[in-house]
Amino acid sequence: MSWLPIPSDSDFTLANIPFGVFRHPITGTGHPAIAIGEHLLDLHVFSTHGGFSQLPEMVEHLEVFKQPTLNAFAALGQKTHRAVRAYLQQVLTADSPLAAVLQYDETLQKQVLFSQDAVEMLLPMEVGDYTDFYAGRTHAFNVGCLFRGTDNALQKNYEQLPVGYHGRASSVVISGTPIMRPNGQTAEGVMEKCKRLDLELEMAAFVARGNKLGEPMSVVQARENLFGFALMNDWSARDIQAFEYVPLGPFTSKNFGTTISSWIVLPCALENFKALPLQRTSTIPVQKYLLDPEEKSVYDIALTVEINGATLTKTSSKNLLWSFPQMLAHHTVTGCNMRTGDLLGSGTISGEGVGEAGCLLEATKGGKEPVALGGVQRTWLQDGDEVVIKGFCGEGETRVGWGECKGVILPALDI
Amino acid sequence: MSWLPIPSDSDFTLANIPFGVFRHPITGTGHPAIAIGEHLLDLHVFSTHGGFSQLPEMVEHLEVFKQPTLNAFAALGQKTHRAVRAYLQQVLTADSPLAAVLQYDETLQKQVLFSQDAVEMLLPMEVGDYTDFYAGRTHAFNVGCLFRGTDNALQKNYEQLPVGYHGRASSVVISGTPIMRPNGQTAEGVMEKCKRLDLELEMAAFVARGNKLGEPMSVVQARENLFGFALMNDWSARDIQAFEYVPLGPFTSKNFGTTISSWIVLPCALENFKALPLQRTSTIPVQKYLLDPEEKSVYDIALTVEINGATLTKTSSKNLLWSFPQMLAHHTVTGCNMRTGDLLGSGTISGEGVGEAGCLLEATKGGKEPVALGGVQRTWLQDGDEVVIKGFCGEGETRVGWGECKGVILPALDI
Numbered sequence: 093m094s095w096l097p098i099p100s101d102s103d104f105t106l107a108n109i110p111f112g113v114f115r116h117p118i119t120g121t122g123h124p125a126i127a128i129g130e131h132l133l134d135l136h137v138f139s140t141h142g143g144f145s146q147l148p149e150m151v152e153h154l155e156v157f158k159q160p161t162l163n164a165f166a167a168l169g170q171k172t173h174r175a176v177r178a179y180l181q182q183v184l185t186a187d188s189p190l191a192a193v194l195q196y197d198e199t200l201q202k203q204v205l206f207s208q209d210a211v212e213m214l215l216p217m218e219v220g221d222y223t224d225f226y227a228g229r230t231h232a233f234n235v236g237c238l239f240r241g242t243d244n245a246l247q248k249n250y251e252q253l254p255v256g257y258h259g260r261a262s263s264v265v266i267s268g269t270p271i272m273r274p275n276g277q278t279a280e281g282v283m284e285k286c287k288r289l290d291l292e293l294e295m296a297a298f299v300a301r302g303n304k305l306g307e308p309m310s311v312v313q314a315r316e317n318l319f320g321f322a323l324m325n326d327w328s329a330r331d332i333q334a335f336e337y338v339p340l341g342p343f344t345s346k347n348f349g350t351t352i353s354s355w356i357v358l359p360c361a362l363e364n365f366k367a368l369p370l371q372r373t374s375t376i377p378v379q380k381y382l383l384d385p386e387e388k389s390v391y392d393i394a395l396t397v398e399i400n401g402a403t404l405t406k407t408s409s410k411n412l413l414w415s416f417p418q419m420l421a422h423h424t425v426t427g428c429n430m431r432t433g434d435l436l437g438s439g440t441i442s443g444e445g446v447g448e449a450g451c452l453l454e455a456t457k458g459g460k461e462p463v464a465l466g467g468v469q470r471t472w473l474q475d476g477d478e479v480v481i482k483g484f485c486g487e488g489e490t491r492v493g494w495g496e497c498k499g500v501i502l503p504a505l506d507i
Numbered sequence: 508m509s510w511l512p513i514p515s516d517s518d519f520t521l522a523n524i525p526f527g528v529f530r531h532p533i534t535g536t537g538h539p540a541i542a543i544g545e546h547l548l549d550l551h552v553f554s555t556h557g558g559f560s561q562l563p564e565m566v567e568h569l570e571v572f573k574q575p576t577l578n579a580f581a582a583l584g585q586k587t588h589r590a591v592r593a594y595l596q597q598v599l600t601a602d603s604p605l606a607a608v609l610q611y612d613e614t615l616q617k618q619v620l621f622s623q624d625a626v627e628m629l630l631p632m633e634v635g636d637y638t639d640f641y642a643g644r645t646h647a648f649n650v651g652c653l654f655r656g657t658d659n660a661l662q663k664n665y666e667q668l669p670v671g672y673h674g675r676a677s678s679v680v681i682s683g684t685p686i687m688r689p690n691g692q693t694a695e696g697v698m699e700k701c702k703r704l705d706l707e708l709e710m711a712a713f714v715a716r717g718n719k720l721g722e723p724m725s726v727v728q729a730r731e732n733l734f735g736f737a738l739m740n741d742w743s744a745r746d747i748q749a750f751e752y753v754p755l756g757p758f759t760s761k762n763f764g765t766t767i768s769s770w771i772v773l774p775c776a777l778e779n780f781k782a783l784p785l786q787r788t789s790t791i792p793v794q795k796y797l798l799d800p801e802e803k804s805v806y807d808i809a810l811t812v813e814i815n816g817a818t819l820t821k822t823s824s825k826n827l828l829w830s831f832p833q834m835l836a837h838h839t840v841t842g843c844n845m846r847t848g849d850l851l852g853s854g855t856i857s858g859e860g861v862g863e864a865g866c867l868l869e870a871t872k873g874g875k876e877p878v879a880l881g882g883v884q885r886t887w888l889q890d891g892d893e894v895v896i897k898g899f900c901g902e903g904e905t906r907v908g909w910g911e912c913k914g915v916i917l918p919a920l921d922i
């Protein structure tokens with residue numbers, strides 16, 4: 093038990109210790125932090141005041157917490173991440189051998205503990221490149237049916253490799269950033285405000301350590317090279333997408349904003365929540381470079397999407413055909429180099445049941461069947477809509493979650 | 508005339524003054540430079556030694572030349588780029604009012620002038636995001652015929668907007684970097700060394716100044732926000748591309764390497780080489796946000812591709828349906844934010860005539876008709892092939908060019 097009060101339904105228990113970056117209210121600069129209950133712990137100031145003096149392996153690396161992003165910390169590798177998390181768990185556990193570092197030092201507490209409500213969160217990583225995959229097979233199939241009919245819904249490549257495309261890194265924004273409805277072309281001669289604005293429920297992963305150009309990563313290496321996971325909303329302008337996406341894929345329909353959660357949960361915090369991925373139906377074996385030695389290669393995280401407080405989606409992150417290590421290994425198969433801070437999206441996550449669709453395109457069958465949301469009918473996102481994605485696993489003291497990934501829709505510019 | 512000897516066929520005349528970054532042989536760090544004849548001028552050391560003391564508007568910005576990339580210089584804007592180019596033209600002109608800065612100072616000359624042959628060039632810009640367009644209509648049509656038949660060769664969007672896709676920034680490499688033949692999946696159950704390795708002849712543009720998320724750039728603003736132009740080779744694994752590209756576009760077939768020329772030519776150096784773009788055939792007018800007020804919106808640059816010294820392609824960069832300002836404006840139409848250093852590719856540039864194909868896919872009609880190259884027949888790139896793209900306009904003392912954009916193919920890794 094922590095000496096800090098942790099609400100019983102908190103995502104930020106001692107079992108979690110997720111990493112993020114907040115704007116320090118005095119300096120105005122980004123400081124790395126971890127979340128605990130309703131507070132965050134400023135790792136910059138904590139490390140400056142000797143907070144890590146009893147963790148020898150960090151003593152020579154404390155400059156990583158002086159950076160305005162988590163990239164330098166991520167680049168230290170999983171062994172260090174695990175050690176720092178375990179150390180901070182001890183520091184925050186009541187009357188543990190390390191509790192003395194902070195539990196009884198009220199002066200230091202005042203300097204390093206902030207109420208999450210009182211501070212602004214910043215992008216936790218500098219994203220070099222962002223890639224969005226398409227590993228949610230239920231989503232891919234449902235959308236494929238809408239766009240190309242049932243027979244061609246899934247292309248021949250779908251079960252052979254993790255289909256993905258390069259996204260736009262510059263417009264990755266932190267939870268809470270408003271999203272402006274885009275203008276764009278939706279048909280020949282038609283320029284208009286997007287009428288089919290959608291969300292996409294996704295999980296995201298950040299790369300801790302990359303590879304050199306020309307030296308692909310194995311799935312095993314890829315698993316070791318992940319830093320952690322976030323919630324993601326890949327905002328999508330469906331009408332613009334439908335017109336622009338042939339033959340080179342989505343472009344301006346996706347690059348106006350991609351929202352990620354403020355907190356990144358480490359793989360070691362999710363060890364108890366592993367699950368089997370979706371099973372392939374193809375009789376052609378997976379290529380060797382994509383074989384994942386871990387049977388339970390994905391996580392069973394309870395995911396929800398709420399629009400203005402009404403629940404649109406309840407599903408699980410296990411609804412993926414490919415694991416993040418498989419996606420990352422595939423990303424490098426032709427030699428592509430990854431860098432610390434690179435962002436991978438899972439693709440929209442949908443379950444097969446009613447109320448499990450991870451986007452409005454699926455939930456409304458392409459806009460044809462409005463869904464009931466808190467007493468109103470809804471097909472696409474309207475101006476002022478607030479979309480909140482939540483995710484967690486476990487309960488009580490073992491609960492591990494992300495808080496929320498949120499965005500509100502602003503009206504389009506007048507053309 | 509310059510006081511430095513400039514060979515009569517040099518791309519790097521006084522009329523050019525392109526910018527790049529080289530590794531300083533003593534410090535080992537990247538220094539901004541300009542090319543002149545067979546030399547380059549180290550702007551870092553030149554500015555440290557008072558080289559810009561007679562250019563008042565640069566005096567307070569000299570820190571930009573202490574950076575290892577041109578990003579900070581680019582961010583100063585076109586007015587400053589033009590002033591620096593004009594100043595350096597004077598410094599390098601024999602017995603001009605500014606010649607005294609360097610012409611008679613042999614000590615300074617020894618510190619700032621290097622033979623291009625003797626130094627290593629580095630990536631000139633830190634590329635935040637890289638986007639590849641598809642504005643070479645002849646190429647798009649020819650490839651469309653091969654992939655989808657004549658009737659669907661150009662999709663309905665093609666003449667309404669500059670089709671493009673997000674590329675991979677991490678694997679943008681400088682001319683001379685070897686390119687390793689990739690491995691990848693080319694069909695269900697088939698993992699192999701790429702058999703259809705191709706080049707793509709493209710022009711590229713770098714962004715000088717970006718825009719805020721949610722605030723699109725007009726075409727006029729986009730033209731002012733360009734830094735300069737480079738030659739580009741978008742290496743492409745056609746067999747991997749054909750299997751992976753549906754429905755989200757090219758991915759691992761393109762992300763193993765994109766080569767750019769060492770030198771970036773400013774728009775002001777190309778003023779005399781403007782040309783009309785390809786004419787649209789659509790009767791539907793161009794949307795207002797894409798109207799380019801400049802009739803001559805592209806450049807007539809003589810482009811060649813050589814493989815092992817034999818000419819594959821001779822064409823002109825005017826074979827584009829969209830100008831770079833149009834591409835950049837479209838990129839931001841839904842609100843996407845651009846940043847200094849962002850890279851835009853034109854798409855493969857091909858002319859309609861024989862020998863004007865900008866890639867082997869077109870030149871060989873999908874690999875069916877080998878081309879004669881210096882006495883050998885060739886369909887796709889072979890290990891050891893050296894591909895050189897060159898580009899220039901004007902002649903003699905008005906010649907403006909890029910030198911070369913080069914890469915040699917290394918054998919694939921054994922799987």
Ligand SMILES: [Ca+2]
Binds near residue numbers: 294326440
């Ligand atoms: Ca997506």
Ligand SMILES: [Ca+2]
Binds near residue numbers: 854855
């Ligand atoms: Ca291309």
Ligand SMILES: [Mg+2]
Binds near residue numbers: 325326327347350351
């Ligand atoms: Mg997006």
Ligand SMILES: [Mg+2]
Binds near residue numbers: 741743761763764766
């Ligand atoms: Mg490429």
Ligand code: NI
Binds near residue numbers: 131205206207
């Ligand atoms: Ni408090």
